[in-house]
Amino acid sequence: MTSLINRRCRGLIVSILLAFSNSAFAAVMDLRPGVTDISRRILQLHHFSLAICVVMAVLVFGAMFYSMYAHRRSKHPKPADFHESLLVEIIWTAVPVLILIGLAIPATSALREIEDNSNPDLTILITGSQWKWHYQYLDADFGYYSNMSTPAEQINNLEPKGRNYILEVDNALVLPTNKKVRFLTTSDDVIHSWWVPDFAVKQDAIPGYINEAWARIEVPGLFQGQCAELCGKDHAYMPIEVEVLPEEEFDQWILDQLLAIELASGQAVADRARTWTLAELMDIGQTVFIDNCATCHEADGSGQGSTYPALAGGEIPTGPMQTHIERVMSGSVDTEMQAWAPQLSDLELASVITYERNAFGNDLGDIVQPLTIFESR
Amino acid sequence: MAVTADHAIPNRSPLIAFLSRWLLTTNHKEIGTLYLCLSFTLFFIAGAMAMVIRLELFQPGIQFAEPLFYNQMVTMHGLLMVFGVVMPGFVGLANWLIPMMIGAPDMALPRLNNFSFWILPFAFGLLLSTLFMEGGAPNFGWTFYAPLSTTYGPPSTDFFILGVHLMGISSVLGAINIIVTIFNLRVEGMTLMKMPLFVWTWLITAFLLVMVMPVLAGAVTMMLTDRHFGTSFFSAVGGGDPVLFQHVFWFFGHPEVYILILPGFGIASQIIPTFARKKLFGYHSMVYATIAIAVLSFVVWGHHMFTTGMPLAAELFVMYATMLIAVPTGVKVFNWVATMWRGSMTFETPMLFAIGFVILFTIGGFSGLMLALVPVDFQYHDTFFVVAHFHYVLYPGAIFGIMSAVYYWLPKWTGNMYDERLGKLHFWIAIVAVNMTFFPMHFLGLAGMPRRIVDYSLQFADFNMVASIGAGMLGMSQLLFLYIVVKCIRGGEKASSRVWDSAEGLEWTLPSPAPLHTFTTPPKFPTPEEDYQHE
Ligand SMILES: [Cu+2]
Numbered sequence: 050m051t052s053l054i055n056r057r058c059r060g061l062i063v064s065i066l067l068a069f070s071n072s073a074f075a076a077v078m079d080l081r082p083g084v085t086d087i088s089r090r091i092l093q094l095h096h097f098s099l100a101i102c103v104v105m106a107v108l109v110f111g112a113m114f115y116s117m118y119a120h121r122r123s124k125h126p127k128p129a130d131f132h133e134s135l136l137v138e139i140i141w142t143a144v145p146v147l148i149l150i151g152l153a154i155p156a157t158s159a160l161r162e163i164e165d166n167s168n169p170d171l172t173i174l175i176t177g178s179q180w181k182w183h184y185q186y187l188d189a190d191f192g193y194y195s196n197m198s199t200p201a202e203q204i205n206n207l208e209p210k211g212r213n214y215i216l217e218v219d220n221a222l223v224l225p226t227n228k229k230v231r232f233l234t235t236s237d238d239v240i241h242s243w244w245v246p247d248f249a250v251k252q253d254a255i256p257g258y259i260n261e262a263w264a265r266i267e268v269p270g271l272f273q274g275q276c277a278e279l280c281g282k283d284h285a286y287m288p289i290e291v292e293v294l295p296e297e298e299f300d301q302w303i304l305d306q307l308l309a310i311e312l313a314s315g316q317a318v319a320d321r322a323r324t325w326t327l328a329e330l331m332d333i334g335q336t337v338f339i340d341n342c343a344t345c346h347e348a349d350g351s352g353q354g355s356t357y358p359a360l361a362g363g364e365i366p367t368g369p370m371q372t373h374i375e376r377v378m379s380g381s382v383d384t385e386m387q388a389w390a391p392q393l394s395d396l397e398l399a400s401v402i403t404y405e406r407n408a409f410g411n412d413l414g415d416i417v418q419p420l421t422i423f424e425s426r
Numbered sequence: 427m428a429v430t431a432d433h434a435i436p437n438r439s440p441l442i443a444f445l446s447r448w449l450l451t452t453n454h455k456e457i458g459t460l461y462l463c464l465s466f467t468l469f470f471i472a473g474a475m476a477m478v479i480r481l482e483l484f485q486p487g488i489q490f491a492e493p494l495f496y497n498q499m500v501t502m503h504g505l506l507m508v509f510g511v512v513m514p515g516f517v518g519l520a521n522w523l524i525p526m527m528i529g530a531p532d533m534a535l536p537r538l539n540n541f542s543f544w545i546l547p548f549a550f551g552l553l554l555s556t557l558f559m560e561g562g563a564p565n566f567g568w569t570f571y572a573p574l575s576t577t578y579g580p581p582s583t584d585f586f587i588l589g590v591h592l593m594g595i596s597s598v599l600g601a602i603n604i605i606v607t608i609f610n611l612r613v614e615g616m617t618l619m620k621m622p623l624f625v626w627t628w629l630i631t632a633f634l635l636v637m638v639m640p641v642l643a644g645a646v647t648m649m650l651t652d653r654h655f656g657t658s659f660f661s662a663v664g665g666g667d668p669v670l671f672q673h674v675f676w677f678f679g680h681p682e683v684y685i686l687i688l689p690g691f692g693i694a695s696q697i698i699p700t701f702a703r704k705k706l707f708g709y710h711s712m713v714y715a716t717i718a719i720a721v722l723s724f725v726v727w728g729h730h731m732f733t734t735g736m737p738l739a740a741e742l743f744v745m746y747a748t749m750l751i752a753v754p755t756g757v758k759v760f761n762w763v764a765t766m767w768r769g770s771m772t773f774e775t776p777m778l779f780a781i782g783f784v785i786l787f788t789i790g791g792f793s794g795l796m797l798a799l800v801p802v803d804f805q806y807h808d809t810f811f812v813v814a815h816f817h818y819v820l821y822p823g824a825i826f827g828i829m830s831a832v833y834y835w836l837p838k839w840t841g842n843m844y845d846e847r848l849g850k851l852h853f854w855i856a857i858v859a860v861n862m863t864f865f866p867m868h869f870l871g872l873a874g875m876p877r878r879i880v881d882y883s884l885q886f887a888d889f890n891m892v893a894s895i896g897a898g899m900l901g902m903s904q905l906l907f908l909y910i911v912v913k914c915i916r917g918g919e920k921a922s923s924r925v926w927d928s929a930e931g932l933e934w935t936l937p938s939p940a941p942l943h944t945f946t947t948p949p950k951f952p953t954p955e956e957d958y959q960h961e
Contacts, residue, residue, distance in 0.1 A: 077885055078869035080805055087801075095802045102792035110785060113763050117781070122703070122770045129768035132705040141760045142753060149749045152799065157742060159801040164738045204881060206487045214486060216883045239574040240668060242733060242808060246874045251804045253734045255669060256573065257662025260735035277733075277808040277876045279567045281574060282493045285879035355560045356494065356580065383577045383663075 334404025504568025690827025811871025
């Protein structure tokens, strides 16, 4: 289907490139082969088109440089005077068309396969929000948030940066090998894009839309990616981590999760049953605040100009308790202040609110108990 | 005429005279100069923003720019370079050159011309003022996707919207003026198919502008009503559609990228024949190829949106149409090479920049072809590979195009030759720095670095450092350019009217510097060959 020249050049250049891509360089300067059939086909297509471009470049630039050398005035004082040739024009219109057809055919067949989302074995609903991912296992009916776990000290150059700097998360998405996993993507606020290069999956997460993509991952391991669509301040800090387990281990993992959810709800009942002291809540509250709120409101509650309000001396954190609880639990519509009720437990909410009312010099001295939060849900 | 008015009132202070001359001028050459000065000024401002970006990306971690500020720099750099540098730069060249090339005394609508220019300082004043506002400048990228720019945009977004409206009005008026001038004021005997290619490419560009700038105006108007008047064109919560924004934006945006390059094609087609001392190869096919590119540019906007969940049929159509653009673009490149072939070449600065333009633009074209392939685009999209691609077509493309034009026609404008040694030095620094800045970005993108991120993981550190050093060099080299231009304006070896021994076209029949009013009586066309020989 591809012309003879194509095939020959392809053979030559692809073999050079393959030799290259096996070297250590590939990891930092070429697409990766990835761990799915599709990702490897895409790599081939990339190398094929690159090879065509390199060949064309050598021919065109070769002719140019030769001409610049041989037809400069000192060597070639009398210019020729041809300036039109229909035949030549037809040739260099037609030949590129043929080359393009040679490129379009493999691209089309790969694309048809990529877009075949039918018959998945497992479906994950991925929801982006500023600046974290939520993974919902639709078949097992549970889900969780996944936040970047790189500490701010590393970002601000106060600590040495770790190997997985800004690519690591607290809770990775866990998937099985050799199953057709379907990803449904959507968003709670702005457009994000879920991208794992090793799966060759990049799908925009758009509010009001549910997009589809899929992958059948062949080997277990840990795979990383990042949000690929500018989504506001912490766009760079919205990594994706996927832990791929062999099938049996994955099934066990699902069972463990379900069990853990049971236990957590038992724990929640216990948390509600007791009365917490200010010191206890402040302690937990500080951690919750640093992990969830400090990107916007800053660790000392000073906020960032008019974009993110200061909580130190802020109207709501020093105002009536009920408004404060509502604001944190349901957020503010159409702003980056999201609803935290679905994301945090009763105890976490109670402690972070208590913390805001008593830290940063607010010192109101009042406390909210997990039970109150539970009742406000 | 402003100049005559000055004579009428001799006791005006020089400042008032200066201001009223430039504020009220209706002369195409003076307005051309104004456009070029604006473009040059904004080039340094937008360039300084690029320096902030590259400084922040010099190393992983946050060093110089907080994330929100970084996003503002990315946004303003893009907006200013596109709307403030390349577009006014090309319009400035059009103003200076089109009347002189077609043998007309001025643009057809001189007052409108003045108005189109003087809108712009206000437009960019508005845009730049957002940097000092509460909540900061727009921070959502030059593509300002909803809902990041609507529901979540900073308060300054409204100033941005107004600024875009003003630029749009200016561009449309300027484009109408150019179309009217070209259609009505050509000297007798200059049929369409005898127009210089710079005029042709600008004619087509002007049509693109008239067709797509209103679409951009529509997009920002919908944003404005979404933000303040309770509509939900782009808000999913209200039943609107965020992807609609992208369709509208790119329906403007894709032809826009050709607006940014077609006049550059025209410039290369003027300059290469002069220094190859040989007629342009395939004039007719050049014209048809430009038209083909312009027409195709209206049906390929979807290639910016492959990851938004387009249906298979749409993806295939857009992919094929995009690949097809490679054909007329290829024809142009081949024609330039054929023009050089068996010519008798010398390599003065304009020629060097034109050759740099052809080679590096072609590299950008190749990566464009790769990006057109949907399956692979899923890997390339929104990475530094794309950043590399469009900087290859815009920097060595549009900007080198403008620079080669400036070197080529500066002697005609000022009557002085520029400093050839410094010009060549400028070229060689620029070409090394451009490649050092943008080539490693291909690798970064392929290795997986998303674009528009303020911070990156450690495996990207080396190439980012190289790119930042290159960018520093590139930034510095523009100071040299400024020096060369200023030096040439202030004096230098006197230029002959022909300037370049085998330059063709009516503008070279005029004395250097070109007097304020030219072709008040129509010249003869085609120029008798002898006119050239008497220098
Ligand atoms: Cu995101």
